[in-house]
Amino acid sequence: xxxxxxxxxxxxxxxxxxxxxxxxxxxxxxxxxxxxxxxxxxxxxxxxxxxxxxxxxxxxxxxxxxxxxxxxxxxxxxx
Numbered sequence: 001x002x003x004x005x006x007x008x009x010x011x012x013x014x015x016x017x018x019x020x021x022x023x024x025x026x027x028x029x030x031x032x033x034x035x036x037x038x039x040x041x042x043x044x045x046x047x048x049x050x051x052x053x054x055x056x057x058x059x060x061x062x063x064x065x066x067x068x069x070x071x072x073x074x075x076x077x078x079x
Contacts, residue, residue, distance in 0.1 A: 001025040006035070 007027045020038045028036040
């Protein structure tokens with residue numbers, strides 16, 4: 001995946017859109033931080049979704065909330 005700065009992306013948008021149309025994925029950065037990804041429409045397939053869900057389940061196995069309940073987290077977020 002190619003990375004490009006926001007200013008350059010603005011300047012060369014038509015060319016970037018042609019590249020994306022041909023299947024390329026492009027990350028746009030602002031001050032060196034990724035802020036957007038240009039991908040072709042329909043790029044995310046159900047297979048990608050299944051892989052993401054599998055990764056999230058695996059991540060949860062190693063990261064527990066200990067003694068905190070979901071209700072406590074929700075209430076904390078409302079303060």
